[in-house]
Amino acid sequence: MQTQLAASIIATEHGRRADEILRACVHCGFCNATCPTYQVRRDELDGPRGRIYLIKNLLESDPDNDPDSGTANSTVRTHLDRCLTCRACETTCPSGVRYGELVEIGREVLERRAPSRHWLLPFLLHIVPNPRLLAPLLALGRPFRSLLPRRHRRLLRRPPQTRALPSTGRVLLVQGCVQRLVTPEVTAHLAGLLEARGLAPFVAEDELCCGGLALHLGRSDAARATMRENVERLSRYEADLIVSSASGCGVTLKDYGRLLGSRDAAAFAGKVRDVGQVLAGFRFRKRTLDGRELHRIAWHPPCTLQHGQQGVGVVGGVVEGILQATGYELVPVEDAHLCCGAAGSYSLLQPQMAAELKRRKASALAQHAPDAVATANIGCQTHLADAMAAPVLHWLELLA
Ligand code: SF4
Ligand code: SF4
Structure with missing residues (x-):
């Protein structure tokens, strides 16, 4: 794909990376076949190829000299917001287009030019990633659980009591902001499985959100600040492995090296494993x-x-x-x-x-x-x- 990104965009590292990704796309459209939103809507702009064009147009436009940029931004917003960031298109693409990285850059630029005003954003950016704020909110809602739509009820169930987990060891178990409140039994059970196999799992009570939520909402600066802080806090434990049992957190933690571009972050990310990678060598019984x-x-x-x-x-x-x-x-x-x-x-x-x-x-x-x-x-x-x-x-x- 030929590109002519705006001077202000191509001057940045992210702009140059976006240019590289865009140029790899040969607009074959194979990716549309595995895109969930394209399958539902059958609208080219709700498939990866259409979104890639929208991001290209966004990065080629100069908002200072384009009187129509407001309308264009609102179209880009509609279709990028409908993207799940599931990355099925990346798996399918024969040209190796890194759509996930591209949409991250597109969302960041869009958010700077025309920030989203969705009423749920303060809740998603400030409360969900903070268990100290989310836990009392869930507890407040518990008596009204039966009044809620069924899809929200499980979030408000009273989680089972779990034993206190060690706070030092060699294998750091990432608890995850939501998992630690809604299904803490998963991390507790994992700790038991690892202990029984001679490993020394532990949890860090000062763990922060992985930053994935803010990143997907286009708030890259806030996301990176959280990630940096997380690297600093969790690196102090000097764990041999950092294990995530929530794949949504794991995918972001493994990407810290690229996202933060520092040696510390790359060393941190090099220790992160999905729990499946750690358990693959062991035998288990059915439960x-x-x-x-x-x-x-x-x-x-x-x-x-x-x-x-x-x-x-x-x-x-x-x-x-x-x-x-x-x-x-x-x-x-x-x-x-x-x-x-x-x-x-x-x-x-x-x-x-x-x-x-x-x-x-x-x-x-x-x-x-x-x-x-x-x-x-x-x-x-x-x-x-x-x-x-x-x-x-x-x-x-x-x-x-
Ligand atoms: S499959 Fe890859 S190369 Fe083809 S349109 Fe989709 S992203 Fe572009
Ligand atoms: S990330 Fe998922 S929803 Fe978004 S364009 Fe790719 S396949 Fe479609």
């Missing part, structure tokens, strides 16, 4: 759920695992291999590469598209009547829970 034997499992790989982490240590089939070696039968799931619609804050900001994608995903997962659905990210887990008759679990909960 019962409330006294019930589970056998047939529908596996839902989050986009942040199957598309986001494929270049950084996770090759497809790691979790599937562990579950099968443990004795579970994995039922076939149609269109497993497609996003369920959770996508971080997407289900709150784009509820209609998220609901349609959830309906499609739930139907694909239920097709072979599994005993349970297993996934690897708290966002997918809570999003899908109210759409499935079968329980939706983190896959770690299936291991004993």
Whole structure:
């Protein structure tokens, strides 16, 4: 693709990177075939190729000399906001176009020129990433749980009591802002699995949000400030490994080297592993759920695992291999590469598209009547829970 980015854009490192990515695109459109939003809307601008053109136009325009830039910005906003950042298009692209990086730059530029005024932004940027603020809010809402739409109820359940986890060791378990409040039993269970195999897991109470939420909302400066602080805090523990059991956090933590461009951040990111990478060498037994034997499992790989982490240590089939070696039968799931619609804050900001994608995903997962659905990210887990008759679990909960 030929480009002529605005002088003010090409003068920056991000501008030059965007130019490189744009030039790799040969506009073949193969990516549209695996884009969930294109499949629902059948609108070129709601597919990756159309969005790439929109970002190109955005980066080529000069808002100081273009009287129509306001209208153009609003079109770009509509279609970029509908993008899930699932990166299925990256997996499909034969030219290796790094769409995820490009949309990150596009959102950053757009946010500077025409900031989003969505009423949920203060909640998403300041409360969700801060467990000290989110925990009392969830506790306040608990008595009204039954009045809420079903999709929000699981978030407000009273989490089970878990034992206190060690605060020193060699393997730092990242708790995640939402997972630590909604399903803390997942990290507690993982700690038990690792201890039983001779490892020394621990948690850091001063862990911060990975920064992914702000990054996807185009608030790159705020996101990077949080990431820098997180590197500084967590590096002090001198862990050998930093393990994420929420793939949405893991994909961002593994990318700190690129995002922050510092040696410390690269060293930090080099220690980050998805939990599947750490458990792949061990054997497990099957686990019962409330006294019930589970056998047939529908596996839902989050986009942040199957598309986001494929270049950084996770090759497809790691979790599937562990579950099968443990004795579970994995039922076939149609269109497993497609996003369920959770996508971080997407289900709150784009509820209609998220609901349609959830309906499609739930139907694909239920097709072979599994005993349970297993996934690897708290966002997918809570999003899908109210759409499935079968329980939706983190896959770690299936291991004993
Ligand atoms: S598949 Fe790749 S090269 Fe083809 S249009 Fe999509 S991003 Fe561009
Ligand atoms: S990231 Fe996902 S939703 Fe966005 S353009 Fe690519 S495939 Fe479509």
